[in-house]
Amino acid sequence: MGLKDKQTVKNTHLIQAMKHAMAGVWTVVRNERNMRYHLVAALFAIGFGWYFRISELEWLMIALAIFFVIASEFANTIAESLVDLIVQHHYDPLAKRVKDVAAGSVLLAALFAVVVAAIIFLPKFF
Numbered sequence: 073m074g075l076k077d078k079q080t081v082k083n084t085h086l087i088q089a090m091k092h093a094m095a096g097v098w099t100v101v102r103n104e105r106n107m108r109y110h111l112v113a114a115l116f117a118i119g120f121g122w123y124f125r126i127s128e129l130e131w132l133m134i135a136l137a138i139f140f141v142i143a144s145e146f147a148n149t150i151a152e153s154l155v156d157l158i159v160q161h162h163y164d165p166l167a168k169r170v171k172d173v174a175a176g177s178v179l180l181a182a183l184f185a186v187v188v189a190a191i192i193f194l195p196k197f198f
């Protein structure tokens with residue numbers, strides 16, 4: 073059960089809903105190249121955090137940055153998919169606007185993550 077089933081009615085129980093949600097997560101990880109870069113960056117941040125024994129507050133900021141980037145990438149994928157569904161790959165200035173703004177939100181989230189990582193880790197290196 074997942075993205076490939078033909079269900080179009082509401083989920084009837086929690087397990088069914090969870091399976092569809094997990095299929096959604098997997099489809100983003102599998103299909104979005106940028107998502108894989110985000111996950112590698114997150115693994116590095118977690119590795120450095122473990123190595124430098126960062127504080128609880130620093131872990132919270134790293135977790136916030138990681139989830140913010142991932143959530144933005146999901147929103148970006150939703151926007152791209154909806155645009156493609158609506159315009160079917162025909163050029164449309166509004167489609168461009170939606171996709172560019174969605175991509176911009178991922179860029180801003182990634183910048184936030186870089187700033188958080190720099191504030192936490194740069195002093196530990198130098």
Ligand SMILES: Nc1ncnc2c1ncn2[C@@H]1O[C@H](COP(=O)(O)OP(=O)(O)OP(=O)(O)O)[C@@H](O)[C@H]1O
Binds near residue numbers: 159162165167171
């Ligand atoms: N239907 C369209 N009409 C107008 N411009 C489009 C359309 N589809 C894509 N574009 C332009 O091409 C760019 C790339 O679109 P695409 O769907 O490949 O997203 P993407 O760059 O792969 O996003 P990401 O890298 O975040 O996965 C968009 O940001 C937009 O500027």
